[in-house]
Amino acid sequence: MNDSSQIIGYKPGNTFIYKINATAKMLFFILVTVACMISYDTRFLVAISIFSLVLFKISDIKWKQISFVMKFIVVFSLLNLLVVFLFDPSYGVRLYGSKTVIFGFLTWEELFYLFNLALKYFCTVPLALLFLLTTNPSQFASSLNSLGVSYRISYAVSLALRYIPDVQNDFNNIKISQQARGIDLSSKGNLITRIKKNVQLILPLIFSSLERIEKVSTAMELRRFGSRKKRTWYSYKPFKRNDYLVLALAISIVLITISLFWVNNGRFYNPFI
Amino acid sequence: MKIKRLTICAMMLAIIVVLGFFPPIPLGFIPVPIVIQNLGILLTGLLLRKGEAFTVVIVFLLMVAAGLPFLSGGRGGLTPFFGPSVGYLLAYPICAFLIAWAMEYVPKPNNLFTALIVTFLIGVLLLDGIGAIGMHINIKGMSLASAFKAQLAFIPGDTVKAVAASVVYSLLPLSIIDKK
Numbered sequence: 001m002n003d004s005s006q007i008i009g010y011k012p013g014n015t016f017i018y019k020i021n022a023t024a025k026m027l028f029f030i031l032v033t034v035a036c037m038i039s040y041d042t043r044f045l046v047a048i049s050i051f052s053l054v055l056f057k058i059s060d061i062k063w064k065q066i067s068f069v070m071k072f073i074v075v076f077s078l079l080n081l082l083v084v085f086l087f088d089p090s091y092g093v094r095l096y097g098s099k100t101v102i103f104g105f106l107t108w109e110e111l112f113y114l115f116n117l118a119l120k121y122f123c124t125v126p127l128a129l130l131f132l133l134t135t136n137p138s139q140f141a142s143s144l145n146s147l148g149v150s151y152r153i154s155y156a157v158s159l160a161l162r163y164i165p166d167v168q169n170d171f172n173n174i175k176i177s178q179q180a181r182g183i184d185l186s187s188k189g190n191l192i193t194r195i196k197k198n199v200q201l202i203l204p205l206i207f208s209s210l211e212r213i214e215k216v217s218t219a220m221e222l223r224r225f226g227s228r229k230k231r232t233w234y235s236y237k238p239f240k241r242n243d244y245l246v247l248a249l250a251i252s253i254v255l256i257t258i259s260l261f262w263v264n265n266g267r268f269y270n271p272f273i
Numbered sequence: 274m275k276i277k278r279l280t281i282c283a284m285m286l287a288i289i290v291v292l293g294f295f296p297p298i299p300l301g302f303i304p305v306p307i308v309i310q311n312l313g314i315l316l317t318g319l320l321l322r323k324g325e326a327f328t329v330v331i332v333f334l335l336m337v338a339a340g341l342p343f344l345s346g347g348r349g350g351l352t353p354f355f356g357p358s359v360g361y362l363l364a365y366p367i368c369a370f371l372i373a374w375a376m377e378y379v380p381k382p383n384n385l386f387t388a389l390i391v392t393f394l395i396g397v398l399l400l401d402g403i404g405a406i407g408m409h410i411n412i413k414g415m416s417l418a419s420a421f422k423a424q425l426a427f428i429p430g431d432t433v434k435a436v437a438a439s440v441v442y443s444l445l446p447l448s449i450i451d452k453k
Contacts, residue, residue, distance in 0.1 A: 030340070033339065037351040155283075159280065159287075160283040163284055164291060199437045206316065207441070210320075
């Protein structure tokens, strides 16, 4: 009945990425993301971008599943780049120590800097969606627990990840119902009107979400959750060869980033010297 | 009873994330858009205890910092923490904690007017104030005075959100609002 293909959340799949241990995936994701945020070496960022996109392609995630969120990511990434430029058009010039004017106050150095920023998006967004969509929340909870986080906190985080598709689904249902009753959700109207319309969707969304708490809590309690200091995990998976390879790859990427600091005498790769 | 607290915290975390899927409304003259997501922060402060509220928002920020695209507009990673929005992001856990703390001392729980005053003072004025400082520090050439002036664009929307959060709070059963 409801089209759930646009819901951002875990869906089972068969490619090898789904079979990698959730702990290894999480560590890989965090390490590579931090490395890409720190480095401004264009060659490194291009390589990671291609690697990210290839992984995404291999994972067999349907475009339709993410197109809703992807539209927002693209629009606001572009907006962010534009704003960075408008508020300091000469940052690239100071950064790279040379000035090559295209026209007006637009320079190749600034364009190059913005290109590096855009590459960071290409590096991290596919990996983030990949991690979100290919990791079972239960495995994620057992991952956090195996990293030393209390199992109650681990379980709360996995509950939140588990709830995200449900809340989105509720939101879609509420939105359709309200539109059937005449609410116009398009971009017409002034700022306050649009905010009020959003609030009319949000209030029932929050109430329907909070109503769930009593039922879920009682069900967990009836199954004796939290009655022991430790617990076993149905979805626990031990590390295998592929998981160690993934970790080794992540550590290699971080080491490459660090060594590029020496090669480039800093975070930036400067082709203008 | 501890299980219910755990479930409420998880649900509040999910609500904060899902409110981030609402598209931000960009304003032309400053690089910080109007977002619906901070309504989730206000609700977290109202519905949870102070320790829980602080922890939930910190976990949310950690998930964002780790790269998950949970900020409004699908932003994530470390970049937002070094941009003009950083003041708001750092203010989120502080404001959630302070709202939860203040609500523990009000004489009448789930009184709408009390919740509105607390939410407006902490969740709107204080949060926007800290956000203005963040904008001033991170936007070259923007004076502190013009950063504070720019907050006026957020006051009406944030006030609506404060009213919405207070209404939700006042309508919820007491079994969920369990401050002690």
